[in-house]
Amino acid sequence: MPISPEIDVALSKYQDDILGRIRSLEEADKAAVEDAIESRYKLIGLSRPLYIWLQSPWQLTHAQPYISDFLIGSGPFVLSGFYGTRLGEIIRRICCTVGDETFQDFMSKVLPSDETFGGAGVGVGLSNAVSRQLQIRINNKPERQYTRELLSNLRSTLVQQDDNDRYFGRLRMFSNTDFLLPYMRREWGSRPAFRLEWGSWHVHRGLGVVDFARKFFNLNLPADDDSYIDCLLTLASVHASLSFKGVCLVSQGPISMCFDNEHRPHFEDGPCLKYRDGFSVYAWHGNVTTSEGVANPVTFEKIEEEFNVEVRRVLTTRYGEARYLSDAGAQVIDESHYGTLFRKRIPSDEPMVMVRVINRSPEPDGSFRPYFLRVPPSVTTAKAAVAWTFGMGENEYVPLQET
Secondary structure (H helix, E strand, C coil), X not given: CCCCCHHHHHHHHXXXXXXXXXCCCCCCCHHHHXXXXXXXXXXXXXXXXXXXXXXXXXXXXXXXXHHHHHHHCCCCECCCHHHHHHHHHHXXXXXXXXXXXHHHHHHHHHHHHCCCHHHHHHHHHHHHHHHHHHHHHCCCCCCHHHHHHHHHHHHHHHCCXXXXXXXXXXXXXXXXXXXXXHHHHHHHHHCCHHHCEECHHHHCHHHHHHHHHHHHCCCCCCHHHHHHHHHHHHHCCCCEEEECCCEEEEECCCCEEXXXXXXXXXXXXXXXXXXCCCCEEEEECCEEECHHXXXXXXXXXXXXXXXXXXXXXXHHHHHCHHHHHHHCCCEEEEEECCEEEEEECCCCCCCEEEEEEECCCCCCCCCCCEEEEEECCCCCCHHHHHHHHCCCCCCCCCCCCCC
């Protein structure tokens, strides 16, 4: 049975709905989230954990070595691997219900619409941006006042738990800031941010496929399947979390978010993501940087002095790659009637290689404007550079007429 033409309209509405959820600034429904996480714990035979809600992934990263070593005695575990297997089983059941031919037609229309269907691409962009910002900051020494506030947050949560005195006792034992700060500084290098678990939209496009399929086909799935999908939809609102045996740390989402037209984290005048505790993420069209990378004027000298690769890339983009290449006195490695190929070595990064070509369409004043195109570092001739911009090899590129 062929898919009805209404799928395009329904698909567009669904994608808009998912993007709206990902960009939502509303606080998570704590009760619903905690119930959903509890069901996730039950998958591996664990009882309901103690929940500690924090204000940002930065606080999660601060708390991880403390919770691991002083309260629990073991590290966090990852449960997201269970999602893919179960979702695959549900997809197979949907396929059997609607028929192979119909489901294949459905998939052929759904997946090309967005190769990371269900908002996964936007979610991955967000989680990657936050992770990279954490890694940029992870080597900075923690401020004493910030650590005191974090410990106060943990203490106020634990003291309300009548049956968790053992945690509170250990917290009091090790909550002396003078003792904790050196430990946290030493341990952060081996406790990277990628251990955080992100919401379901961030990691599984299969969730979007299953949810859209059951709605589009008006399916009556088994109660367990529906409950499981609803559980994952709830977990999608969890911005980031860390799961331990007996304790689960959960982060609230940001209070502001900004994107460019391609749904990449981006804001030109400040942070593109900002959290309740002040932790912020700075990005330029998806490339994570620092506050200085987006807010301050860019000079050639500032680019040359910047040691962080990602920040330097943002500064170079803002300054203008062609302008930077010119000011840097880049080496000419090839020149022909196809153009001029320049190369500039970049410390701790791949070389910048650009070809200068002439636009064959005249400007209103009759002049012909030159422009630069960036190409891979492996390119060694101007002809190969121009060919690459057309998706061709050097030997394949034989233009009959240039326009």
